Structures are given as C-alpha cells and as structure tokens.
Amino acid sequence: MATAEDIQKQIETLQIQLDSLKQNARTKIDKMSSEVKDSNPYSRLMALQRMGIVNDYERIRTKSVAVVGVGGVGSVTADMLTRCGIGKLILFDYDKVELANMNRLFFTPDQAGLSKVDAAAKTLSFINPDVEILTNNYNITTVESFEKFLDAIRLGGIEKNTPVDLVLSCVDNFEARMAINTACNELNLNWFESGVSENAVSGHIQFIKPGELACFGCAPPLVVAENIDEKTLKREGVCAASLPTTMGIVAGMLVQNTLKYLLNFGEVSNYLGYNALIDFFPKMDLRPNPQCDDRWCLKRQKEFQARPKVDIPIVDEKVTEIVHETNEWGIELVSEDVKEAPTVSSTGLKLAYDPINESKSNEIPENQTTNDDVSLEELMAQMKNI
Template identity: 70%
Template sequence: MLTRCGIGKLLLFDYDKVELANMNRLFFQPHQAGMSKVEAAERTLREINPDVEFEVFNYNITTMDNFQHFMDKIQKGGKTAGTPVDLVLSCVDNFEARMAINTACNEVGQSWIESGVSENAVSGHIQFIVPGETSCFACAPPLVVATNTDEKTLKREGVCAASLPTTMAVVAGFLVQNTYLLKFGQVTYYLGYNALQDFFPSMAMKPNPQCDDLHCLKRQAEYQKRLASMPKVEEVKVEKEEEVVHEEDWGIELVSETTQEELESSEGAKPDLVEGVTVAYTKPAAAKEVGCHLL
C-alpha cells in the first residue's frame, strides 16, 4: 500500500524466509519460497513502483549488535542521507520485537505506529505512539510481557496462528491511512477492529509516570517541560447575549375578503363535517379576485 501510494523510501527489516504458508501475505508468491522475506518483498515492490527507494536488512533486530544498527538506521536512514526516518511502522508478530522497537524509538524520540492481528484472525489494532506524549508499549504492556512469560512456551510446534488476508488488509489499511494523515488529518491514537462484532474501539492512553522504560520517563519529562514553556492561552470570556423578548400583541389582523352574504349564498353542496371542523367556501368570482385555487 505504501509503495502504491508513492512513498519516498522504505527500510525493511526481517530475518525470516518465505514459506508457502505465507502466501496470504499479499505480495509473496509461490516461486519466492526459500528467499528472505525482505528480498522477496523488495523484488515484488520494485515491479509495482520503481520510483520508490528501498533498503533491506535481513537480520533479527532483537540481538545486541543488530539492535544498535537498527537504531542507527532510524536516526540516519531517512530520504536524505544522515537524517532521521519520518516514521517507524511495526508489523511484527511477537512481543520481543515490539519491545525492541519501543526501546529504540524511546531512546531516539522517534514516533511510531504499532500494529497487530490477533491469532483468531478476525481482529486487530493499530496504536500511534509519540514518546513522552502518549503511552509507550512498555507503559501498559500485554500480560505476556508484564509477567516475563516466554512466548515460545505459548505456541505449539508446527502449528501456526490463524490468519486471513482480509483482516490483514483492513489493519494494514488503517496503518497506511494514518501514516498519510499524520501531517494534515486527525490521527487516532488507538484503533481496534473486531470483524465478528463490526466493532471499532478508539481511545487515547497517557504515558505511565512509573513506566519501566527509563527513556520513556526521560521523554515524559521533556514533554512536560515543553508544555510548561509554551505561552498560556488566555480564555476569552464571551458575554451572554440578552434574550430578545417580543411583545405579544403585534397589531396584525386578518380580514376576509369574502362577505358573510357571499359565503352563505355560495354554490355547491356542503359536506357533512366532523365536529369541530370549519370550512370556508369561496365563489369562483371571489377566488379569481384573490388568486386562490378552488378545491
């Protein structure tokens, strides 16, 4: 989606290889099985839009050496050499990688969007994170992270979580749409999606003053300092307008142009009326004079 929109530059990080089970990932193709995912993605995306610039890195960002390189690329891998990237998009499938991204972005003060699709394949979410201003991934971690549970113990060997390209496309659409709206639209800080209930919860989470991530606490302090230095906007008191009261008697009188004699001598049968209903009859000549229609 980013490539078709004409994004300037994409840096792709992944250490996995393409398998036939990945064919629902939209741009992977059967003949690419065995290739690294970043290489396969780059080949497909270059054919879609050759004007987009790509850099691919086939490694695990959670290892010590690779993490440092990953953080360097965030700071210096922008469209212009030596400039930071505009945004980091997390599309990973494990909490260890999410925590690595969170740590790197907190350390360098980089905004990012976390996203995910649940293992039941019919729900997902995106979360826009601005270090210091919003809750980071460590401020309110999932239970599996908070309890230091090893993710590997939660998965059965040889069994993959359910996945649907439709759910992935919906969540990816939210992710890319929010990416393009950052500069000129109102971006939601958290948006969920549940296909079974057609449910789209939205919320904003403030940072946790007792977050375990020290860099998050540092960014929070910086943000509060910026807020304190901003000029205060004085509230403008709006005086309540006096209510206009109209006089009850406007001196307007309605006068009928049909005399009582003309009304009594009018032609035509008079129907039986329901009690309380009055009908005025007008002769053709009189109707002509006042421009009325006969009913």
C-alpha cells in the same frame, strides 16, 4: 596482476559512480506531475491536492519510513506506501517466504524460499521504481543487530545523517515490539505499533509519541508485564489463524494514519482497534505511565512535561444572528436550537406554503370547522380549500 588493494579501489570507484547515478535518477523523479493523463502514475494521488485534502502532496517524496516486519501486515503496508510514492522505504525482517504465507496478500508462490525483504524489494521496485528501497535481513532483537537497527533508523532519513520520519512496527511477537519501543524511546522517534489477534478476527494500531503518549512498555500485554516466555504459550502443531481481509484492513488503517501524519491532514488516531465479528472500531488515547520500566520513556516524559504550556485562546461565544437575503421562495435559515412548532390545521395536517397566496397560506379558511369530528366529505372539502 591486480592486487587486492587495487580491486578494492576499483570497487569503491564503481560504488561512487553507482551512488551518483542513483542520485541523478532520484533528482529526475523528485518532482511529481499533477498532469491528468493515463500514463502519469501520480495523477490520482495529486488529485488530493487539487481537491484541497492535502496542501502539498509532493512532500511524500521527502519522507522516509521504516517498516519492521514484512509479513501479513507489513508487506501490504510497504506495498501501499510504495504506490503512494514514498521517498524512501527501509525494510526489516529475517524470515523467508513460505507457501503457508500464500493465504495472505502480496507474496507469490514463486518467491517461496527467498528472504522476505529481498522478495518484497524486488516486487516493490517493479511496482514503483521511483521509491528508494533498503533491505535489512536480520533479527533486531539480538544485541549486535539491535545496534545496527538503531543506526539504520537514526541515519535513514532522506537527507544524509538524519533519522527516518516514522517507524512502523508490523511484527508478530512481543520481543521485537519491545526492541522497537526501546529504540524509538532512546532516539525520541514517533512510531506506530500494529497487530492482528491470533484468531485473525481483530486487530489494532497504536500511535506512540515518546513522553506524550503511552509507549509499548507503559501498558504492556500480560506476557510482557508478567515476564512470561512467549515460546511457552505456543503449542506444537498449532499455528495462528490468518485472514487476508483482517491483515488488509489493519494495514489500511496503518497507512492511512501514516499518510495523515506525514502530510499533516485529517486527525491521526492514537489508538484504533478493529473487531471483525461485529465491525467495531474503538478509539482511545493512552497516556504515559509515570512508573514505566523503560528509563528512556521516563526521560521523554520529563522532557514533555518541561515544555512550555500553550495557552488555548478563549473563544467569545456570542450568538450571531443569521442574516440572509429575502427570496421569492420564502426559504429561511433557522438555528437547530430553535424548536419552532409547525403550523398545523385542526385536522392534524401541516399547512403547506403557498407562494401565490402567501397572506392566506397559514390561515384557516372561514368555512373550516375546528371540530375534530368531521365527516369524510367535510375533510375533503377542507383539503381542497387548503
């Protein structure tokens, strides 16, 4: 009869074999095909590279992203990143899928009762089996779980014992946001904070680079700044509103900027808001607060300030004359700063260019009068001459 020690050894052997199979499978799919055919799931993504938007789209396979909160925004965010072919996705949540979540995107009624991370992982693996998906079913705000969260993002990179490339906060409470803020400040990890308002008609994303941009504690919401218990703000029998449209838009904003950051194209928005009532998208930069309560934030600020300053080269602003070849159509390139009055006849009509009779096209015919009080017949005659 096998002892407990023998069984443990067998389990360890099987785990090693499983890890080896996973690694072999990942090696086969690490190379994205740019071949344009219906059976290639990456052909339209690789088109971004062919069109010059992204230099090397295949780098997405080397990126690891942590998504904290797999609810209305987080589940759609994970869905989009999976379809984009992210290398590794680490999910954090401790809630279960409820039928009340069905007004949102992603989850389905048959998943009610399952943990959100397990339900999400099953769906995402079906959508794109190339993506490595890890699940963490615990509350990151508890002391024990916070340490596990730290380790997960500190060692969750594609390469062994490297940190994740980016953390995405998609949680719906300030306590969890502050936990993510503390962890990322401590580990010096860049992250995005996101949220949707309680009335579901506005939302935002905020990019946070420890020491360089304001952390979540630098300019906290009122409930954090005044140390108010968030639970006291919730009224019994009243739940927050939720619109799949707003959730989808915020998730789209979040993933779009995530891709820009990971693949280095376009401009990453430091803060981008959304007001659904008037379709308003405010943008701004939030700088760190020198009196932030987070000690790790203050440390990162000092490190950033100690970095050597990069001198911006002075561009010689010489006015370069536009040179172009002459052409038979008489087209000229002129500076937008030059306001040249068009040639106008005494009747107020702009004289058209006549390529056949160029020398006379801008001349007033001899029989054309300069008197503004002309009859209709005279005006018609002048137009014929023109």
